[in-house]
Amino acid sequence: MAAVPKIIVVGGGLAGLSSVIKIAEAGGKVDLFSIVPVKRSHSVCAQGGINAAKNLKGEGDDVFKHFDDTIYGGDFLANQTPVKNMTAQGPAIIDLLDRMGVPFNRTPEGLLDFRRFGGTLYHRTAFAGATTGQQLLYALDEQVRRFESEGKVQKYEGWEFLSAVLDEAGVCRGICAMDLRTMEVKTFHADAIIICTGGNGAIFGKSTNSVVCTGSAASALYQQGAYYSNGEFIQVHPTAIPGEDKLRLMSESARGEGGRVWVPRKKGDPRPAKTISEADRFYFLEEWYPKYGNLVPRDIATRAIHRIVYQEDLGIDGQPMVYLDVSHIDRETLEKKIEGILEIYEKFVGDDPHEVPMKIFPGVHYTMGGLWVDFNQMTNIPGVFAAGESDYSIHGANRLGANSLLSCIYGGFVAGPQAMLYAKNLPAQKGDGGAAKEEVRQREFNNILLQNEGTENPFKLWRELGDTMTRHATIIRYNAGLREADEKIVDLLARYRNINLSDKSAWANTSFAFARQLYNMLQLARVIVQGAEKRDESRGAHYKPDFTERNDEKFLKTTMGSYDPIADAPVITYEEVDTQWITPRPRRYDASA
Amino acid sequence: MAETKVAPKTIRVEVKRQATPETAAFVEKFEFPYRSGMNITSLLGEIAMAPVTTEGKQTTAVTYDSNCLEEICGSCAMLITGKARMACSALVDKLMAETKDGVISLAPLTKFPVVRDLAVDRSVLFENLKKVQAWVPIDGSYDLGPGPRQFPQIQEERYPLSNCISCTICMEVCPQFNEATGFVGAATIAQAKLFNMDPAGAVLKEERLRALAGDGGIQECGFAQNCVQACPKQLPLTEAISDMGRDVFVQQVKDFFAR
Numbered sequence: 001m002a003a004v005p006k007i008i009v010v011g012g013g014l015a016g017l018s019s020v021i022k023i024a025e026a027g028g029k030v031d032l033f034s035i036v037p038v039k040r041s042h043s044v045c046a047q048g049g050i051n052a053a054k055n056l057k058g059e060g061d062d063v064f065k066h067f068d069d070t071i072y073g074g075d076f077l078a079n080q081t082p083v084k085n086m087t088a089q090g091p092a093i094i095d096l097l098d099r100m101g102v103p104f105n106r107t108p109e110g111l112l113d114f115r116r117f118g119g120t121l122y123h124r125t126a127f128a129g130a131t132t133g134q135q136l137l138y139a140l141d142e143q144v145r146r147f148e149s150e151g152k153v154q155k156y157e158g159w160e161f162l163s164a165v166l167d168e169a170g171v172c173r174g175i176c177a178m179d180l181r182t183m184e185v186k187t188f189h190a191d192a193i194i195i196c197t198g199g200n201g202a203i204f205g206k207s208t209n210s211v212v213c214t215g216s217a218a219s220a221l222y223q224q225g226a227y228y229s230n231g232e233f234i235q236v237h238p239t240a241i242p243g244e245d246k247l248r249l250m251s252e253s254a255r256g257e258g259g260r261v262w263v264p265r266k267k268g269d270p271r272p273a274k275t276i277s278e279a280d281r282f283y284f285l286e287e288w289y290p291k292y293g294n295l296v297p298r299d300i301a302t303r304a305i306h307r308i309v310y311q312e313d314l315g316i317d318g319q320p321m322v323y324l325d326v327s328h329i330d331r332e333t334l335e336k337k338i339e340g341i342l343e344i345y346e347k348f349v350g351d352d353p354h355e356v357p358m359k360i361f362p363g364v365h366y367t368m369g370g371l372w373v374d375f376n377q378m379t380n381i382p383g384v385f386a387a388g389e390s391d392y393s394i395h396g397a398n399r400l401g402a403n404s405l406l407s408c409i410y411g412g413f414v415a416g417p418q419a420m421l422y423a424k425n426l427p428a429q430k431g432d433g434g435a436a437k438e439e440v441r442q443r444e445f446n447n448i449l450l451q452n453e454g455t456e457n458p459f460k461l462w463r464e465l466g467d468t469m470t471r472h473a474t475i476i477r478y479n480a481g482l483r484e485a486d487e488k489i490v491d492l493l494a495r496y497r498n499i500n501l502s503d504k505s506a507w508a509n510t511s512f513a514f515a516r517q518l519y520n521m522l523q524l525a526r527v528i529v530q531g532a533e534k535r536d537e538s539r540g541a542h543y544k545p546d547f548t549e550r551n552d553e554k555f556l557k558t559t560m561g562s563y564d565p566i567a568d569a570p571v572i573t574y575e576e577v578d579t580q581w582i583t584p585r586p587r588r589y590d591a592s593a
Numbered sequence: 594m595a596e597t598k599v600a601p602k603t604i605r606v607e608v609k610r611q612a613t614p615e616t617a618a619f620v621e622k623f624e625f626p627y628r629s630g631m632n633i634t635s636l637l638g639e640i641a642m643a644p645v646t647t648e649g650k651q652t653t654a655v656t657y658d659s660n661c662l663e664e665i666c667g668s669c670a671m672l673i674t675g676k677a678r679m680a681c682s683a684l685v686d687k688l689m690a691e692t693k694d695g696v697i698s699l700a701p702l703t704k705f706p707v708v709r710d711l712a713v714d715r716s717v718l719f720e721n722l723k724k725v726q727a728w729v730p731i732d733g734s735y736d737l738g739p740g741p742r743q744f745p746q747i748q749e750e751r752y753p754l755s756n757c758i759s760c761t762i763c764m765e766v767c768p769q770f771n772e773a774t775g776f777v778g779a780a781t782i783a784q785a786k787l788f789n790m791d792p793a794g795a796v797l798k799e800e801r802l803r804a805l806a807g808d809g810g811i812q813e814c815g816f817a818q819n820c821v822q823a824c825p826k827q828l829p830l831t832e833a834i835s836d837m838g839r840d841v842f843v844q845q846v847k848d849f850f851a852r
Contacts, residue, residue: 021734036658037719039759040666098740101729101791103752110742128752134665135755142728149723157716181708210660244628245635245681246662336749340756344663347682348632413734459642459654502644503653507613508709511641511654 004029005423007416008175008190010161010217012038014133014405015388016196017140018412019419024144024152028420031188032144033156033177035212039141042198042210043408046133047251047341048117049125050097050405052090056111061122063087070403071582073119073297074368074396075540076556077230079578082375082393086410093409094126100139103128105337115256115337119297119400119589130253130340136405160513161217164193164224164384165438171426172383173433176442180513183506185442187435191423194377194415195221195386196408199367203521203528204474205466207364208240208249218371218390219520222527226379228561229392229575230369231524232531235399235541236474238301239324240363241349247363248348250324251341252401254358255294257333259326261285261305262357263314273323273357284308289590296589299398299541302362306475309361316359325357364474366404368395368541369531372560377415378422385419387411392558397540449515454498458515461492461499465518465525473529477544482533489525493568496522527561527570534572535559552584601627601695604685605647606636608655609700610710618707622647633673633680633688633699634659655699657711664825667758670765671711672700677765679825680711702765715761721781725801729794741792754787754833756826763820763830775809779820782811783833789840802837802844811838 005028009016012034023030034041055061066087071080098104098112104126105113114123128135147153158180165174165187174189200215201207222228239254239261240247255261264271265282285304286293296304305322309315316322326334326342331354334342342353351358371379371386373393378385388408395403468488472481496519503511537551538544557574564571604625611618624647625639641654658668662681669680674692680699689695705713757780764770764778785801788794805811814834821830 025734036660036666036668037716037759039719040660040668042661042666044666044758045661045663092736095736095739096731096734099729099731099737099793101788101794103748103755106743106745106748108745110744112739128755131665131756134758135752138755139729142722143731143734145719145723146726146728146730149726210666211662212660243635244631245638248663344665347664348684350684457642459638463642502651505612505653508656508712510656 005191005420006031006189007419007423008033008188008193009196010175010193011041011196011198011388011390013041013043013196013198013388014137014140014408015390015412016194017137017144018409019194019196019387019416020144020147020153021140022413022416023420024147026417026420028423030153031156031190032153033159033161033175035158035160035180037157038144038155039138041137042213043137043405044134045208045210045249046136046405047130047249048253048256049115049127049132049402050094050136051117051124051400051402052094052126052406053087053122053124054091054094054112054114054126056114057123059122061124063090065122066090066124068582069120070394070400071396072587073400074398075550075587076396076579076584077233077539077558077577078394078396079375080581081578084581086394086407089410089413090406093406097136097139100143102135102139105129115253116295117256117401118252118295118301119292121292125256125402127253127337129336130251130338133405161197161220162442162516163220163438164381165433165435166224166381167429167433170225170381172381173429174435176438178513181508183509183512185439185446187439189433189435191426192383192385192419194419195371195384195390196388196412197390199389200521200524201364201367203465203525204234204364204469205463206243206245206247206470208237208247209365214517214521215367215524216517216520219524221371221379221381221384222561223523223563224381225563226381226384227372228369228524228527229372230531230559231527231561232535232559233368233397233541234364234474234528235298235366235368236302236362237365238298238305238362239360240365241345241358242321242361242363243348248344249363249365250345250358250360251338252298253338254324254326254341257326257337258329259294259324261294261301261322261324263308263316263322267313268318274327282314292589297398297400299543300589302475303543305362321359321361323357324360326353327355327357362475364470366399368392368397368399369559376418377411378418383422383426385415387415397542449499450501450504450512452499452501454500456495456499458499458501458511458518461495462518462521465489465492465522469525469528473532475543477532477542478546479533479544482529485529486526486533489522489529493522523563530570530572531559531561550587556584600629601689603627604631604636604689605696607696607698608710609698610655611701611707613709614707621652629686631685633683633685634662634669636685637680655711656709665758667760670702670760670762672702674698677702677762677823679760682825702761704765704770705761718759718761718764718778718780721777722784724777725781725785725804726797727781727784727788729788729791730797731793743792747790751787751790753829754783757783757828758826760825762823762825766819766823768817768819769813769815774813776813777805777809779830779834782837783828783830786833786837799844802841803848805837805841806845811841814838
């Protein structure tokens with residue numbers, strides 16, 4: 001191996017930047033690849049906060065309770081050891097962010113302030129207004145910029161990861177990437193790579209995710225032999241603003257600060273919200289879940305809203321929408337704690353949420369599944385690590401609010417040093433380690449795509465994929481629908497071969513880059529629907545009306561999706577879950593226990 | 594106004610395009626069936642799905658930067674009906690009411706090199722942030738316990754500055770931001786203030802002030818105040834410039850007598 005390990009990090013959100021910081025600090029050399037300038041990564045969209053059991057509110061909170069809430073919230077599907085480690089490191093991670101200058105909200109005594117979030121009874125969420133992800137991303141971005149100015153980090157912004165370079169033994173020796181301006185395809189050597197490319201919301205068409213969240217990198221690795229685990233676990237966030245181009249998140253912090261979800265008791269009540277008396281309002285979450293109220297975990301709240309709209313027929317004006325109301329909270333509190341999200345609502349909807357209740361509906365939000373990793377964040381491909389939303393660990397069948405920022409930083413903080421350790425023990429590669437071969441493979445794909453004279457528009461294919469996935473693979477799932485979705489995706493893959501790019505130029509060609517991502521989205525979508533179809537139970541975010549109970553005997557197991565290149569299809573197998581610390585128990589938020 | 598508005602039948606857009614940095618710019622017109630509730634990014638998505646001009650000419654999807662679509666990532670700044678703003682939060686219904694003929698025009702920012710169509714290269718801002726060392730020089734990322742206590746008042750003053758999304762609109766609208774002055778622009782100055790206010794970040798205060806002294810520094814500001822009006826996140830930019838201007842001056846005087 002080289003005297004100084006060379007690590008490539010793909011993705012510049014919280015997980016990627018955390019890895020970079022650890023590697024640079026340990027004296028490694030890092031190349032950081034990102035589609036967008038890293039300061040514009042999707043972590044910037046996280047709003048509500050970051051969890052850590054600092055117990056600064058005299059409630060007797062501790063890291064074990066955080067551990068238990070996370071495991072219970074995830075319906076026992078997560079391997080427990082990494083969750084235990086993450087929650088134990090939570091308080092130190094918050095302290096570090098504080099030292100980096102994150103403008104966390106403060107108490108009068110000058111300590112960090114904490115608020116409540118879903119799936120816990122403790123004030124455990126540190127926050128910077130309602131733009132916590134933005135503030136955390138910037139803090140890490142600034143530290144990385146510092147390393148960059150010291151020559152310890154080389155950024156490749158505007159480059160897209162296409163695939164890993166694998167040698168004859170299947171060991172990773174670098175990456176193949178495309179410059180999104182020159183469209184040049186090139187390989188880069190590394191002793192280890194860390195994939196921090198986030199979730200795959202774009203597979204569902206409209207979601208709360210950013211444009212880059214296609215899951216393309218994870219899918220490419222899956223097609224190269226990496227396991228993709230728990231793909232069927234997709235979090236649908238209860239409160240998003242429906243929109244033409246995307247669903248804009250309305251943070252759980254709105255409820256953490258006292259926001260209430262309700263609909264008029266009378267079907268189709270035509271009165272303006274503010275004129276409807278308390279007695280005529282149905283605060284259904286508070287009635288159905290008296291202990292947690294509006295702060296039940298997201299899967300529970302989402303299904304409740306779905307039931308109100310589609311079974312009880314109580315959506316506002318008969319539309320698929322319910323009220324999220326903060327108009328009873330005093331202006332000063334709103335301004336200091338959640339102004340950022342209220343501005344988003346006012347800007348995009350035009351109504352002032354200080355005055356009138358917001359109209360919201362659930363939207364696809366978070367990818368619990370992802371690349372399978374061991375407890376050191378390494379995938380089953382030697383030398384390929386993953387961290388953050390792109391890996392499957394930590395959140396099990398449902399993620400608790402404000403745990404994602406923590407899991408990203410924790411994952412990066414494990415992956416960085418582990419990649420260094422791995423690289424130090426790596427035998428030297430033979431020849432070019434497979435680089436030339438991989439470059440040829442990617443160029444051939446590009447040539448076919450650019451020269452194709454078909455009739456299909458990639459953006460239209462994408463819309464069809466999104467419609468199918470949203471209809472069959474989100475809140476309520478039926479096996480017949482999931483099978484129909486899989487057939488549809490196979491059909492879309494066939495039509496993909498008949499694609500015609502309106503733009504065949506070799507400069508900043510966004511439709512070309514998108515068409516490449518689309519192929520990977522289609523492949524990964526099959527893992528999601530097949531995993532869902534085979535899992536005949538209900539657990540966390542995965543809900544089947546035909547199998548309403550959790551079935552630990554058959555399905556307390558990690559779904560392992562692997563790609564069969566001959567059949568060009570996923571193969572689904574299962575792996576035992578690590579439950580050595582907390583014995584699985586029924587998950588009941590409506591009970592008083 | 595007592596006028597009754599009839600919903601228009603179509604949305605008309607003119608896009609200033611440019612295939613490469615070297616080639617000449619040209620304008621293409623598009624027309625789409627009207628739908629309410631659209632924004633500029635969804636309109637650009639419509640063009641991508643059916644890239645045909647009003648004249649029926651087959652063309653390409655428009656290249657532009659975008660990511661979050663909720664005005665927090667800072668990607669999609671462009672000139673919309675002549676004004677620098679974010680495409681995601683620019684709503685078509687409002688824009689059509691704003692223009693005389695109802696035609697929405699889109700063009701790239703003018704102060705940055707065009708990459709293609711509406712995408713420009715704004716990396717100068719990130720370079721400027723290096724110059725003012727816009728970071729807290731922490732000892733290390735290992736566990737060193739909590740940071741210093743801070744009164745809420747400090748957080749309340751720092752937080753708005755920390756909301757800067759690096760969209761560069763403040764630089765676009767600034768008459769002083771040009772090649773002749775080499776002015777760093779309001780965003781960078783605001784970030785320098787943000788880190789000077791941090792109890793630990795203040796260790797680099799003098800270096801930041803020196804970086805803002807001299808040519809291209811804070812003295813280039815002409816107090817046009819365009820920045821503060823155009824900022825989509827309402828940063829207190831002029832206040833930051835005046836505070837930092839004072840600090841830079843004091844530092845210069847100190848440095849002069851310390852020679």
